[in-house]
Amino acid sequence: MDISHNEFIGSLPTRFFKNLKAMLSVGRNELRKVQYVGQKDFYSQWDDVVRVTTHLASLTHLHLSYSGLSGLVPQEISHLSKLVSLDLSCNDLYLQNLAMKRLVENMTTLRDVMFSGVDMSHVAPLTLANLSSSLVSLHLETCYLGEAHGGEFPFGLFQLPNLQSIQLSSNPQMRGHFPKSNWTSLLKFLDVIGTRFSGGLPNSIGGLKFFEDLNVEGTGELPDSIGNLVSLKSLYLTGSFAGSIPASIGNLTQITDIHLSDQNFTGELPFSLGKLEHLTSLTLDGNNFSGQLPFSLFNLTQLVLVDFSNNQLTGPIPTTVNSHSSLVSLNLAFNLLTETIPSSLLSILPSLEYLDLSYNQLDGHIDDFHVNKSQLSYVDLSNNKPHGPIPRSLFGLVHLTGLILSSNNMTGILDIEMISELKELRDLGLSYKSLSLSLPSSNEKFSFPMFTYLSLSSCNLREIPTFLKDSKFLQHLDLSSSKIQGPLPDWFWGLGEASLTYLNHSHNFLTSFQGFPWRGFLYFDIHSNLLQESLPDAVLWSGYVLLSNNKLTGEIPFSICNNSDMIILDLSINRLNGKIPHCLGKLSYYLTVSDLWMNNLQGVIPTKFANCESLRILSLNGNQLEGPLPHSLLNC
Structure with missing residues (x-):
């Protein structure tokens, strides 16, 4: 009976245990012939397992994964000397070193050991060294190896003649290194991600002709012999690998x-990458690659995901791409790419959904293009240098949910009616551009209820756009430097009432923000306005509070003492008076900036500064404070 991998809850029906007793009543000669036991929840206690299995002298397979078992793995399990496959994974089990030692000594024909999720923190890694030479699979993911005893994973296991799979991921204290020679030639799968293996990959790894899946966390360079792994299907490296990628x-x-993300790789991308006809995913982001993009990559018809962001790549983006491409996501952000933004990327690729070319040095005109059957849903061209008008065809991409065009040199007037054609739009960024957003007096007829991100800084708005009235899901709103005047309208306080975490209204001409309803903001910036009122309590519940260069009056509310998550507090250049709240010195462990410069504050500096290891700036000058500097400032 095998009912593993289910989701049973509670106790088992009594009739199951009646069957168990019937099994125990069978003669021992018959029990000795049983070779396979694989049940989930059939044995709800280890006692049940032991009572049955100790009579099964011929048992070869014991599979108890996802069985809801808990507690110590009993030493009696080592009596099953003919076991070839033992699976205890995904239970709440704890394995002691003595039990593991006896298991290794007695089970001399064991081929498959699957203990993923079993607590082996007190098993000495050296105990594993004597596992059977018949071993084919060793799965010890998330077993807390090395946490109590330390020590290294025995590299001799990599030389067992029949070994095909070693899975050791998510054992953060497990140290180890790879053998420099005599690897088992049959190895297909290796995963040591989330461990402390060091020393990198030896050149000898190139002899493993059957390798299919290589997941390694380590250091060093990628050996040239990596090209000999002709059966390899997946290469996933983390840690601090360096050097260049061999051709x-x-x-x-x-x-x-x-997947070679977030490493220290350097040099140019080898053009031989364009030979990998079966490649579907290539992520090399977060390195120091330089040189030009291998144009041949864009002819690979099975490639779905490319991420080269956060490198130092230069030169143009290829203008000719294979119209039969399967590319869905292309991220080239944060590089040094130049020349024009090819309109072919926006039109020819039939499967492309995500395109991020932000933070490069791309310039020139973006030509209009044929929308055809484009599937593009997210386009980010921000922080580049293209000039000329925004191509009208961008607003024919009917599946767009995100359009970010901030910080470039495009000019002209952008009509809100064009934007309203994008019915699925959620994220829109038009900040810091040499264009204006046209808002006709009747713009209330336009509505964007699905907006979550809106950045319109420096767009010459002069008023809060009424098309925002129905935007109840906003999370990020930036209307800074837009010449907005007067108090905020009453309807504004209903925006993103349960979702808004970022609000930037700085560098406008606002005179009031009374009615502020939100608490728990991450970022609230309304500095450099004309505010002439007291501080609302709710404002001071934000992580970043930036209210400098206004005309705020009154005292700093003592409710500020209840905000234990504040990171930056800037109330400088206002007209605040009264005493500094006594909690200033122990306001938040995360507080890095506390700026009260140029106000009318009186009294003494709070005497107790504690828990302020993160504090970098404390500015109190330009007030009417008196008394000594507190000695507790030395704690910061």
């Missing part, structure tokens, strides 16, 4: 996934 990587003709 031999082009020999991995069966590979589908290459």
Whole structure:
């Protein structure tokens, strides 16, 4: 009976245990012939398991994964000397070193050991060294290896003649290194992500012709012999690998996934990457790659995901791409790419949904293009240098949910009616551009109820756009430097009431923000306005409170003492009076800036400064404070 991988809850029906007793009443000679036990919840206690299995002298397979078992793994399990496959994974079990030692000593024909999720923190890694030479699979993910005893994973296990799979991921205290020679030639799967393996990949790894899946956390350079792993399908490296990618990587003709993100790789991308015809995912973001993009990559018809962001790539983006491409996501952000933004990326690629070219040095005109059957849903061209008008065809991309065009040199007047054609739009960024957003007096007829992100800084708005009235899901709103005057309208306080976490109204001409309803903001910036009122309590519940350069009056509310998550407090250049709240010195462990410069505050500086290791700036000058500097400032 095998009912594993289910989601049963509670106790088992009594009739199951009647069957268990019937099984126990069978003669021992018959029990000895049983070779396979694989049940979930059939044995709800270890006692049940032990009572049955100790009579099963011929048992070869014991599979109890996802069985809801808990507690110590009993030493009696080691009596099953003929076991070839033992699976205890995904239970709430704890394995002691003695039990593991006896298991290794007695089970000399064991081929599969699957203990993922079993607490092995008190098992000495050296105990594993004597596992059977018959071992084929060793799965010890998330077993807390090395946490109590320390020590290294025995590298001799990599040399067992029949070993095909080693899974050791998510054991953060497990140290180890790879052998420099004599690897088992049959190894197919290796995963040591989330461990403390060091020393990098030895050149000898190139002898593993059957390798299919290589997931390694480590250091060092990628050996040129990596190109010999002709069966490899997935390469996933984390840690601090460095050096260049060898051109031999082009020999991995069966590979589908290459993930080398957030490393220290340098040099140019090898053009041999364009030979990998089965490649579907290539993520090389967060490195120091330089040089030009390999144009041949854009001819790979099975490639779905490309992420080269956060590198130092230069030169143009290829203007010719394969119209039969399967590319869905292309991220080239934060590089040094130049020349024009090819309109072919916006029109020819039939499957492309995500395009991010932000933070480069792209310039020139963006030509209008044929929308055809484009699937584009997110386009970010911000922080580049294109000039000329925004192509009208952008607003024919009917599936767009995100359009970010901030910080470039495009000019002209953008009509809100054009934006309203994008019915699925949620994120819109038009800040810091040499264009104006046209808001006709009847703009109330336009509505964007799905907006979550809106950035219109420096768009010459002069008033709060009424098309925002129905935007109840806003999370990020930036209307700074837009010449907005007077008090905020009453309807404004209903925006994103349960979702808004970022609000920037700085560098306008606002005179009041009474009615402020939100608490728990991450970022609230309304500095450099004409506010002439007292501080609302709710404002001071934000993480970033930026209210400088106004004409705020009254005292700093003592309710500020209840905000334990504040990071920056800037109330400088106002007309605040009264005493500094006594809690200023222990306001928040995370507080990095506390700026009360140029107000009318009186009294003494709070005497107790504690829990202020993060504090970098404390500015109190330009007030009417008196008394000594507190000695507790030395704690900061």
